[in-house]
Amino acid sequence: MSTIDAHAALSRRSRRAWLAQITLVPLVLVSIWEIWAVLANDPRAPAPTRVIETFIDLVAHGGLILATLQSLGRVVSGFCIALLIGVVLGVLMGSIRWVRNLLDPIVESFRPIAPMAILPIAILWFGTGTPAALSIVAYAAFFPLLLNTVHGVGNVDRKLVLAARTMGVPRWRILTNVVLPASLPSVLLGARLAMGVAWTAIIAAELGVGAKSGGGGSGGIGAMMFVFYAYNIDLNAIVVCMIVVGFVALLIDRLFRLAERRLMPWRI
Amino acid sequence: MGAMAINVTTSHSRQGAATNLPGRAGQTPAAAQNAPTPSRVAAHRLQRLAATRLFMTLCSFVLFFGLWQLAAASVDNRVLLPSPAQVAGALYQLGVEGEIFEQALVSTTRLAISLLIAVVLAIPLGFAMGLNERLNAYLDPFIELLRPISGIAWIPLALFIFGVGDALPVFIMVYVAFFPLLLNTVAGVRSVDPKLVNAARTMGVKRAPMLLHVLAPAALPMIMVGFRLAFAGAWSAIIAAELIGSPNGLGFAIEWYRELLMSPKVFAFILVIGVVGYLCDLLLRALQRVLTPWTEGTELA
Numbered sequence: 261m262s263t264i265d266a267h268a269a270l271s272r273r274s275r276r277a278w279l280a281q282i283t284l285v286p287l288v289l290v291s292i293w294e295i296w297a298v299l300a301n302d303p304r305a306p307a308p309t310r311v312i313e314t315f316i317d318l319v320a321h322g323g324l325i326l327a328t329l330q331s332l333g334r335v336v337s338g339f340c341i342a343l344l345i346g347v348v349l350g351v352l353m354g355s356i357r358w359v360r361n362l363l364d365p366i367v368e369s370f371r372p373i374a375p376m377a378i379l380p381i382a383i384l385w386f387g388t389g390t391p392a393a394l395s396i397v398a399y400a401a402f403f404p405l406l407l408n409t410v411h412g413v414g415n416v417d418r419k420l421v422l423a424a425r426t427m428g429v430p431r432w433r434i435l436t437n438v439v440l441p442a443s444l445p446s447v448l449l450g451a452r453l454a455m456g457v458a459w460t461a462i463i464a465a466e467l468g469v470g471a472k473s474g475g476g477g478s479g480g481i482g483a484m485m486f487v488f489y490a491y492n493i494d495l496n497a498i499v500v501c502m503i504v505v506g507f508v509a510l511l512i513d514r515l516f517r518l519a520e521r522r523l524m525p526w527r528i
Numbered sequence: 529m530g531a532m533a534i535n536v537t538t539s540h541s542r543q544g545a546a547t548n549l550p551g552r553a554g555q556t557p558a559a560a561q562n563a564p565t566p567s568r569v570a571a572h573r574l575q576r577l578a579a580t581r582l583f584m585t586l587c588s589f590v591l592f593f594g595l596w597q598l599a600a601a602s603v604d605n606r607v608l609l610p611s612p613a614q615v616a617g618a619l620y621q622l623g624v625e626g627e628i629f630e631q632a633l634v635s636t637t638r639l640a641i642s643l644l645i646a647v648v649l650a651i652p653l654g655f656a657m658g659l660n661e662r663l664n665a666y667l668d669p670f671i672e673l674l675r676p677i678s679g680i681a682w683i684p685l686a687l688f689i690f691g692v693g694d695a696l697p698v699f700i701m702v703y704v705a706f707f708p709l710l711l712n713t714v715a716g717v718r719s720v721d722p723k724l725v726n727a728a729r730t731m732g733v734k735r736a737p738m739l740l741h742v743l744a745p746a747a748l749p750m751i752m753v754g755f756r757l758a759f760a761g762a763w764s765a766i767i768a769a770e771l772i773g774s775p776n777g778l779g780f781a782i783e784w785y786r787e788l789l790m791s792p793k794v795f796a797f798i799l800v801i802g803v804v805g806y807l808c809d810l811l812l813r814a815l816q817r818v819l820t821p822w823t824e825g826t827e828l829a
Binding site: 358486495 | 763
């Protein structure tokens with residue numbers, strides 16, 4: 261819908277006017293921010309120009325890229341664990357009614373427990389390293405994956421399954437060739453949502469672990485932010501990290517939307 | 529209660545087996561032969577379904593607590609994995625001392641204040657952006673620029689600005705709740721059938737009543753969906769915000785007792801987080817039913 265709107269807007273106005281329109285408010289706000297920082301006359305006050313300087317500095321140093329990659333690596337591994345468990349359990353719950361009735365109450369009881377509430381247990385069990393962060397990411401990503409898989413498998417057109425059964429297709433092949441492709445849109449939607457919450461969860465986990473282990477020994481961009489807050493008091497660097505966090509979130513979302521279009525061209 | 533559920537299940541499942549002989553697909557002919565009215569059959573089926581549900585839910589919790597008990601017995605370490613009984617004991621103790629209610633009250637008060645602030649900020653702006661195409665075109669890019677930065681990522685900066693206390697979790701939650709509320713309000717206002725607005729205008733309805741009696745009710749279902757999303761985001765964010773930057777609240781409590789290695793209390797508070805979150809969601813669902821009864825059944829997961 262938004263792309264259609266954008267195209268309509270493009271045809272109505274010239275491209276240049278459109279560009280001016282989308283950059284006007286951010287530019288004005290960034291200018292106000294810069295003026296405020298100059299007037300504040302405090303070298304620690306974050307300002308757009310200093311943020312850019314700090315960004316170049318951090319990238320040149322290599323620390324920022326390394327931390328981002330470390331966080332991304334954790335998110336991807338945690339996501340894969342959740343994908344495996346979530347999709348297998350989701351297919352079982354979606355296709356076998358008693359499994360669904362049995363597990364649904366447990367899943368629904370855990371759902372209102374925020375991923376960060378698991379952090380103390382994760383620290384108790386795994387210490388303050390990567391496994392603790394991984395388990396929180398996997399926990400966060402698990403629910404959207406599971407619920408959307410259950411929904412997708414449960415809503416597969418029964419006629420398709422019956423037709424396949426009539427033609428003597430074995431159960432296993434019905435699953436792989438009929439049910440899974442038919443529920444792919446739901447699973448992919450779940451994957452996109454899961455990746456979004458997983459990225460938020462890793463920042464929270466690294467921040468929390470960093471804050472509670474006193475020094476952010478576990479690494480990652482969340483821990484990096486906490487070190488900048490607690491030890492260096494470098495607000496420009498914190499803002500750089502925030503922008504990187506937002507940028508990666510945007511990138512992940514766009515990548516998954518692209519994958520959805522590529523894998524399911526029939527849905528446009 | 530459990531025995532009753534089983535009785536109901538068996539008596540009805542026998543009848544169900546008789547009516548359902550041709551298989552699941554052939555309910556209609558069977559119902560026409562055996563039952564006096566289709567509605568009675570439907571009622572029986574519903575009743576049986578509810579009874580099965582109840583029974584399976586009981587099985588579900590028995591399974592869960594059984595596995596937990598087994599795991600706790602084999603680990604045999606009160607700090608790593610307290611048993612259900614130990615957690616229940618901690619829960620009882622915290623309940624008698626009143627600490628649970630204290631911390632839950634602190635967190636829910638913060639939640640309520642934050643959601644109120646987010647509503648006051650997001651809904652008027654959402655109406656303005658939904659009604660004014662130009663305003664929307666100018667503000668939307670900025671909002672889309674800010675939105676990917678999760679509320680959690682604001683915690684270090686907010687710690688510096690607000691320090692440890694009430695303001696930090698409230699700020700984070702307002703930020704988290706703002707976006708779904710705003711975007712759903714804009715979408716809700718835009719989805720209002722123009723025929724309704726034109727009809728009202730033809731009948732000479734003025735601007736303020738139009739807003740109050742035509743646009744607001746028509747946009748309300750979407751706004752309520754946004755409100756529930758806002759709540760879910762805020763409830764998740766408050767735990768992180770309190771855990772890192774607050775001297776009290778449920779998020780603080782779990783980490784505080786973890787540091788003291790009092791695991792039964794950690795588990796008890798995690799349980800409370802789940803229960804409070806569930807109750808709040810139940811409340812919002814009820815609110816949704818009362819405010820927008822016509823949208824029942826079109827649930828967005």
